[in-house]
Amino acid sequence: MKKLRFERVPTHIPGFDKLVNNGFKKRSMNLIIGGAGSGKTIFSVAYLVNGILKHNEPGMYITFEEKKEELYENMSEFGWDLAKLEKEKKFIFLEYSPERVKKLLVEGGGLIENIITRYNIKRLVIDSITSFVLLYQDELTKKEAALSLFGLLRSWGCTTLLTSEKYIVNMDKVEGGGLEFEVDSIILLYHVKEKGIRKRAIEVLKMRGTKHIEKTLKMEITGTGVTIYPNRIVIFKHEEND
Ligand SMILES: Nc1ncnc2c1ncn2[C@@H]1O[C@H](COP(=O)(O)OP(=O)(O)O)[C@@H](O)[C@H]1O
Ligand SMILES: [Mg+2]
Numbered sequence: 001m002k003k004l005r006f007e008r009v010p011t012h013i014p015g016f017d018k019l020v021n022n023g024f025k026k027r028s029m030n031l032i033i034g035g036a037g038s039g040k041t042i043f044s045v046a047y048l049v050n051g052i053l054k055h056n057e058p059g060m061y062i063t064f065e066e067k068k069e070e071l072y073e074n075m076s077e078f079g080w081d082l083a084k085l086e087k088e089k090k091f092i093f094l095e096y097s098p099e100r101v102k103k104l105l106v107e108g109g110g111l112i113e114n115i116i117t118r119y120n121i122k123r124l125v126i127d128s129i130t131s132f133v134l135l136y137q138d139e140l141t142k143k144e145a146a147l148s149l150f151g152l153l154r155s156w157g158c159t160t161l162l163t164s165e166k167y168i169v170n171m172d173k174v175e176g177g178g179l180e181f182e183v184d185s186i187i188l189l190y191h192v193k194e195k196g197i198r199k200r201a202i203e204v205l206k207m208r209g210t211k212h213i214e215k216t217l218k219m220e221i222t223g224t225g226v227t228i229y230p231n232r233i234v235i236f237k238h239e240e241n242d
Pocket of ligand 1: 034035036037038039040041042043077221222223
């Protein structure tokens with residue numbers, strides 16, 4: 001049988017695409033998990049900016065937490081002029097409250113769906129979904145809410161990155177497993193302290209339909225954004241005896 005090739009959406013983040021067979025699967029949903037300061041926002045904005053500059057693909061950044069002015073100022077550090085891209089209608093910033101997303105799930109796509117159609121959005125980021133999930137009390141309703149959010153996101157047909165501070169639900173507590181099966185890929189960002197120094201690393205935990213690298217690799221944030229070093233394996237102290 002002929003092998004089906006998935007269309008790929010490259011991030012152009014130095015070092016990343018080679019780890020995952022040239023990029024995210026087109027129209028896939030990808031979860032980036034990492035603690036505060038691990039690089040989730042910088043990674044996901046790089047993904048959008050590179051889509052605009054290298055592929056002329058409009059991108060939308062939906063956030064519950066980041067303030068627009070602050071984000072634009074922080075990202076200008078990396079040479080990304082989000083205000084200019086916004087004027088050109090290539091970058092759409094949308095600050096949304098978790099409560100409004102909750103409403104969206106009941107009423108359907110509404111405003112966001114209109115923007116996606118009107119601006120022909122191809123790349124979508126939601127940064128982060130942690131506060132949305134926190135709206136729900138117990139693990140089961142959290143899971144149900146996340147599932148219906150994922151359903152809505154899938155219906156929009158973008159290649160989507162969701163960031164999260166932790167696993168979305170406690171997988172041990174939910175019958176039928178966690179949400180890891182609902183997303184197409186899970187990327188872990190580490191920022192671990194050892195002997196007083198924090199080290200950054202990245203790991204592709206899973207990516208459907210993709211033979212991906214199974215190493216934890218060195219990552220850096222510099223004046224140009226995120227860089228990954230495919231030849232530099234990172235071993236954290238706590239795993240040396242595994
Ligand atoms: N210009 C820069 N050069 C080097 N590191 C930077 C620069 N700007 C930010 N950082 C690092 O990136 C971190 C923030 O990354 P961010 O993507 O906002 O994390 P997250 O969204 O996971 O909380 C900062 O705490 C800092 O360590
Ligand atoms: Mg962030």
